[in-house]
Amino acid sequence: xxxxxxxxxxMRDPLPQLPGYSLRRAAHATAAELGERxxxxxxxQVDASVLILIAENADVTASALGRQLDIQRANMxxxxxxxxxxxxxxxxxxDGKSQALLLTAAGHxxxxxxxxxxxxxxxxxxxxxxxxxxEHLLPALNALWR
Amino acid sequence: xxxxxxxxxxMRDPLPQLPGYSLRRAAHATAAELGERxxxxxxxQVDASVLILIAENADVTASALGRQLDIQRANMxxxxxxxxxxxxxxxxxxDGKSQALLLTAAGHxxxxxxxxxxxxxxxxxxxxxxxxxxEHLLPALNALWR
DNA sequence: TCCGGATAGCTATGGCCCATAACAATGCTG
DNA sequence: CAGCATTGTTATGGGCCATAGCTATCCGGA
Numbered sequence: 001x002x003x004x005x006x007x008x009x010x011m012r013d014p015l016p017q018l019p020g021y022s023l024r025r026a027a028h029a030t031a032a033e034l035g036e037r038x039x040x041x042x043x044x045q046v047d048a049s050v051l052i053l054i055a056e057n058a059d060v061t062a063s064a065l066g067r068q069l070d071i072q073r074a075n076m077x078x079x080x081x082x083x084x085x086x087x088x089x090x091x092x093x094x095d096g097k098s099q100a101l102l103l104t105a106a107g108h109x110x111x112x113x114x115x116x117x118x119x120x121x122x123x124x125x126x127x128x129x130x131x132x133x134x135e136h137l138l139p140a141l142n143a144l145w146r
Numbered sequence: 147x148x149x150x151x152x153x154x155x156x157m158r159d160p161l162p163q164l165p166g167y168s169l170r171r172a173a174h175a176t177a178a179e180l181g182e183r184x185x186x187x188x189x190x191q192v193d194a195s196v197l198i199l200i201a202e203n204a205d206v207t208a209s210a211l212g213r214q215l216d217i218q219r220a221n222m223x224x225x226x227x228x229x230x231x232x233x234x235x236x237x238x239x240x241d242g243k244s245q246a247l248l249l250t251a252a253g254h255x256x257x258x259x260x261x262x263x264x265x266x267x268x269x270x271x272x273x274x275x276x277x278x279x280x281e282h283l284l285p286a287l288n289a290l291w292r
Numbered sequence: 293t294c295c296g297g298a299t300a301g302c303t304a305t306g307g308c309c310c311a312t313a314a315c316a317a318t319g320c321t322g
Numbered sequence: 323c324a325g326c327a328t329t330g331t332t333a334t335g336g337g338c339c340a341t342a343g344c345t346a347t348c349c350g351g352a
Contacts, residue, residue: 027173029291136282145175
């Protein structure tokens, strides 16, 4: 990345031997890449996640979405406001305090475009991994947080 | 986490099938855990990384450290200042513009304490992973960013 | 039926991590 | 020696997350 030739020094670095550290670095590197691509749609990664989940679960609540994605209710507010301002989602009152979320036509189109980018990206990620390790990544990762 | 019983609704969620998304979630979850433990030492994760690398490479430069850890020079400044203010590192001029970094005695002790926490944490992480997937995690992750 | 606890949506605020731009001073190389 | 690269630094902003607190509403049990 930010390496010149003259100043690249071999350094003793035990960090990449630590799964936790490699996890951090891998997540950061891949997030940056995917983020760039989604930015061409005017979306952040979390926006895409929300659009996908609304598409799969019409009329979900902001709170339910937050629970599923582990996003605090407080942080859902500006997120949904952004999607609303762009005309990607609509909110309809369910009762006096809850509101149902659903995609607009534009939101559905944007979601499908994001899904295309994401799936292509996931394929590239897997392609980077040596075949014998490839199928183990997802179950190993999911064991760490689900 | 933030789930009640009454309000936990089964939602269609294709996201955990995506390695990139699971990577993100796993990294965030584990980082939060490790962060809590390192906070008992008054350290952030990045602080621990820096201390470990200085210990392994006495007299490294701030710039070289930044290259190794993929941290911008600009962002090394407050980081090193914090470690310096706590008496964990020293800086000695190498020439008119570079400075050598090295651990103080307190820094070495703090680094070893951090290393203990980190290794224990890594062991716990691996223990969560089903045995048949375990050994594949590190090589798969490293293939994604190195 | 009514009341207290739980929930929904929201505002405000701060921390951490990262990125970019710019600058002066210094080192290195042709 | 002149020009380019590097170092350390300041300033600034964005993205993401956490917490605290508020009001209004819903719900379940006495």
